[in-house]
């Protein structure tokens with residue numbers, strides 16, 4: 001990969017981007033993934049209804065001045081004026097890129113004809129994109145799917161509208177809105193869009209390994225790839241993919257001990273970000289993913305699956321940050337250092 005993508009004035013350091021995932025790609029996770037080599041980590045979506053921003057949930061999703069650059073935040077909604085207002089406020093609060101969610105299939109979002117349900121109404125799409133682009137003087141990007149249903153794959157038409165409205169990059173998840181997360185992602189539609197528009201296009205969907213990332217990049221001709229669920233429990237994955245795309249070599253795998261230390265630090269950051277009551281709950285799902293991914297690399301897989309299960313169950317019973325930290329500390333003490341490493 002010789003040319004790194006640019007979004008407006010922002011030159012990305014890697015063509016491997018973290019897909020926004022509500023409830024997962026919060027500030028601690030984004031910081032970790034960026035530190036380990038990703039090119040961009042957009043925040044979880046926030047509603048365009050500014051009067052709801054006082055909720056704890058949205059407050060914790062808003063960007064902070066020391067978030068990793070370029071600071072990109074995603075907004076969701078279906079009213080051009082509200083979307084424009086939300087974009088403007090985020091820009092005033094330090095966002096450097098506004099991303100528009102037109103890909104989320106969640107019932108709560110689609111019921112209000114937002115997220116991927118917007119793909120059914122191209123006139124409204126144009127109105128929203130136009131209003132948001134005109135409201136801010138920072139780049140606006142779009143995240144969408146291949147279409148609303150299998151027989152209405154209108155990603156190309158939407159991409160052309162986006163380009164005409166001044167959108168500066170578009171990410172496409174290779175599924176339709178109706179298919180939600182079933183089946184497998186297809187990249188033909190993504191490749192077609194890439195070949196017919198001039199703004200950067202990012203391919204997304206089911207990318208979980210460095211080799212697969214390379215295949216998708218070459219097949220689609222896209223400017224970058226975006227990784228979502230593959231990063232759960234392995235925030236180092238995006239850095240590993242970046243390394244492979246740059247050098248053609250697989251990066252030396254982290255030891256279980258190194259992975260454990262990353263998890264330990266991540267869990268502490270979660271406690272700090274959310275406070276103890278919520279943080280302890282959020283830490284549980286991340287720890288379960290770490291257990292699954294880190295132990296999956298241990299030779300005796302069946303055995304490790306059982307270990308990971310009881311390990312996760314024990315962790316779930318802990319109700320304080322202190323107990324969770326002590327539990328992880330104890331696990332780490334019991335992980336053997338890699339052969340040849342200093343004790």
Ligand SMILES: Cc1cc2nc3c(=O)[nH]c(=O)nc-3n(C[C@H](O)[C@H](O)[C@H](O)COP(=O)(O)O)c2cc1C
Pocket residue numbers: 019020021022023024044045074101102103104143173204205206207226227228229230
């Ligand atoms: C739990 C979860 C939450 C998600 N939240 C968002 C979101 O807030 N905004 C968005 O555009 N897409 C969201 N997505 C979709 C992802 O960004 C991505 O497009 C999708 O997971 C496909 O990529 P993957 O196969 O690499 O996971 C979410 C996906 C999951 C699994």
